Amino acid sequence: MSINLSKVASQKKIKYFLISFVDLFGVLRAKLVPTQAIAEMQKNGAGFAGFATYLDMSPADSDMLAMPDPKSLIQLPWQPEVGWLASDLVMDGKIVEQCPRVVLKRQIEKLNEKNMVMQTGVECEFFLLSEDGTEVDDKRDTAAKPCYDQSTLMRRYDVIKEICDSMLKLGWKPYQNDHEDANGQFEMNWNYADCLTTADRHVFFKFMVKSIAEKHGLRATFMPKPFPDLTGNGCHVHVSIWDQKKKKNLFLDENGELGLSKLGYSFIGGIMKSADCFSAWFNPSLNSFGRIDASNTLSGATWSPSTVTYTGNNRTHMVRIPDAGRFEVRHADGSANPYLLQAGMLGLGLDGINNKRSPGKRLDINMYTQGHKLKRVKKLPKTLDKALKLFKESKVAKNAFGSSVVSKYIKLKNRELKEYDKQPEGQKSEWSRNNAIDC
Ligand SMILES: [Mg+2]
Numbered sequence: 001m002s003i004n005l006s007k008v009a010s011q012k013k014i015k016y017f018l019i020s021f022v023d024l025f026g027v028l029r030a031k032l033v034p035t036q037a038i039a040e041m042q043k044n045g046a047g048f049a050g051f052a053t054y055l056d057m058s059p060a061d062s063d064m065l066a067m068p069d070p071k072s073l074i075q076l077p078w079q080p081e082v083g084w085l086a087s088d089l090v091m092d093g094k095i096v097e098q099c100p101r102v103v104l105k106r107q108i109e110k111l112n113e114k115n116m117v118m119q120t121g122v123e124c125e126f127f128l129l130s131e132d133g134t135e136v137d138d139k140r141d142t143a144a145k146p147c148y149d150q151s152t153l154m155r156r157y158d159v160i161k162e163i164c165d166s167m168l169k170l171g172w173k174p175y176q177n178d179h180e181d182a183n184g185q186f187e188m189n190w191n192y193a194d195c196l197t198t199a200d201r202h203v204f205f206k207f208m209v210k211s212i213a214e215k216h217g218l219r220a221t222f223m224p225k226p227f228p229d230l231t232g233n234g235c236h237v238h239v240s241i242w243d244q245k246k247k248k249n250l251f252l253d254e255n256g257e258l259g260l261s262k263l264g265y266s267f268i269g270g271i272m273k274s275a276d277c278f279s280a281w282f283n284p285s286l287n288s289f290g291r292i293d294a295s296n297t298l299s300g301a302t303w304s305p306s307t308v309t310y311t312g313n314n315r316t317h318m319v320r321i322p323d324a325g326r327f328e329v330r331h332a333d334g335s336a337n338p339y340l341l342q343a344g345m346l347g348l349g350l351d352g353i354n355n356k357r358s359p360g361k362r363l364d365i366n367m368y369t370q371g372h373k374l375k376r377v378k379k380l381p382k383t384l385d386k387a388l389k390l391f392k393e394s395k396v397a398k399n400a401f402g403s404s405v406v407s408k409y410i411k412l413k414n415r416e417l418k419e420y421d422k423q424p425e426g427q428k429s430e431w432s433r434n435n436a437i438d439c
Pocket of ligand 1: 123125180187
């Protein structure tokens, strides 16, 4: 049954639609369309000049059309007369393969051929800063170990409650909110879902947090490392693979090591083989490498990996198996493009599954204190430049996303690196901070 957006608009009293898409750098772009025009837009799409966004296009290209996915509709909880729609991009009658939502859908199709679906949850950490984004807004939030601090959490009750109420209303099943490990840092968790739904919600969540924070006179940021001496914003992903009906968790095996099936270990095998090469997707900003390559923080830990290792219930490694039937990947940060993040997970996982890759032996050491003793351990790249080089050489990446998507992404990112290089030495860090603050 196709959904008629015109009808939905009159039922839900929607006056405007945001027909939106996310470009390769994760920027959320949109046109605001009155309901009188939505029938036409649903049929023919909303027009954009692709070159004006972070997509590899030319000013001479035809109009790029955003075709809204009616199933993605979210009524803005804080502005219910506006409905948000995620879109796939089309140009000259053809799907735009570099559109991040399409990149993810291509990976999902490959998994569907195996009668499997990936379900994921994301943990999107963020900071609440002063309006100009330069400092933590709550002047009393200065403790060296502020994680889970009840008073600092409750001083931001108005903002957190409004966001959590919104998620409750949208049916996302949020279940906990806390103050995180850095001053000014928070995390809000909602239920896992199929990875396309999670990616759409992830995009919307960032928009929602920023919008609601703004209403309260604050600046929310998901940038990976707002302050060098404080813990950064991770974006941990919890992964499990299910049968097509989402009834059976195929990662669950009571007899498997730590309750994880062979399929689960093959998926981790794919991650162990190529995670370093995928840093360019999971840690896509210059600011990302302040988090990955961090020295210790005020709280005593960075909570971020710097090597490619896996473990049981131990947060000092890149992949953690906290529980039977799932694992957590702690590689990505807040600047990761929500669609490319999920597509990257699937790209790695499919490579592991198809090639029955072994993840090697699990490590149970404290990586932060004992990691340096390991002789042969794969390290994550420490700069964006290195990350892009690894990504360019990765056969797994090309096999997953196609050479064209990989080279377009690298081309645009290299352009950003060139801009960075042009900045005077004293302004480089401020330039990369400004570039990431609204990621
Ligand atoms: Mg966290």
